[in-house]
Amino acid sequence: MAKLTFMEKLRKLFGIKSKYDEEFFEELGDTLIESDIGAKLAFDIVDQLEEECKKEKIFDENLIVQKLKELLTPCVLQTRLEPVKDKVNVYLVLGVNGVGKTTSVAKMAAWFADKYFGSKDDVIMAASDTFRAAAIDQLKFHGEKTGIRVVAHQDGSDPSAVVFDAIQAMSSKGKGLVLADTAGRLHNKENLVKELQKIDRTISQKVDKDCYKKILVLDATTGQNGLRQAEVFNDAVGLDAVILTKFDSTAKGGMVVSLGKELSIPVAFVCFGEKYPDIDVFDSEKYMKELLG
Secondary structure, three states: OOOOOHHHHHHHHHHHOOOOOHHHHHHHHHHHHHOOOOHHHHHHHHHHHHHHHHHOOOOOHHHHHHHHHHHHHHHOOEOOOOOOOOOEEEEEEEOOOOOOHHHHHHHHHHHHHHHHHOOHHHEEEEEEOOOOHHHHHHHHHHHHHHOOEEEOOOOOOOHHHHHHHHHHHHHOOOOEEEEEEEOOOHHHHHHHHHHHHHHHHHHHHHOOHHHEEEEEEEEHHHOHHHHHHHHHHHHHHOOOEEEEEOOOOOOOOOHHHHHHHHHOOOEEEEEOOOOOOOEEEOOHHHHHHHHHO
C-alpha cells in the first residue's frame, strides 16, 4: 500500500476538520513531524502559522497552505556544485555506511564528466574508504562501468595517501575534479572524526579553498537520524552540501527543511534509483511544489 504524500495527509486533515482551531494546528504539527520535520521545528512553524492566520483572519484552506509554503520556503536551501574549470578541485564525499555513498560518488563522477566537463578524463574517483575492501572493489567496478579513472591503494592503507595520490594525478593534468569516497563507520566516531580531519588537512594543503567542497550523503528516508548524522560530520569537518539518496519529496523529505533551518546546509543533488543517470540537481522550487502541491 502506497504511503500518503504530505499533501494528501494535509488534504485529509482539512477534510475531517470543519474549523481551523487549536486542535487542527496541533494535528498539522503531527503531520509535519510524520514527514520528517523535527518536532521542535514543526511546532515552531505551526505556532507561527496559527498566529499569522488568526492575525490576518485566514480561514480558507488554500490560503492556509500558501501561508505554510511561505514559512517553509526559506528553510529549504539549494546549492550548485560547480568545479573551477581551470584548477584542480576536490569533493570529499562523506556519509555512514549503507546510505549509498560509493554509488553516489560514481553517479556524480558520471554526471560531472558528461554534463559539466564533457570529458571523462577530467574526473578521478579516489577509493579512500580503505577500511572496507568491498568499498575499494565497488568503486573499481564503478570505474570500469563508467570509464572514469579510479585511484586506489590496498585495503587498510592510509586514506589520506590515497587522496594525495589522486590529487597528484589530477595535478599532472592541471585541472579537473577528484571525488573522494571515505569510510563511514559512525559506531567508532572518534577514530572516524580523526581520520576525516587528517584527510581534510591533506586536501586543504593541496588545493585552493574555493576548489574544495565537503559533501554529505544522506538516506532521505532516515529522517531525524539523518539530521544527527549531518551534525556529526558538520562538527568534524564542516559541510558545504548534502546529497539525498532514496529521495521522494512527496512522501517524506521533510529532512530538507530541518537541514536548512537547523544546520544551514543546502542540498546539491538527489538520487532516486540504482542507475548512473538516476541523479539530478536539487531544485528547491520543484521540491516545494511537490511537497505542497
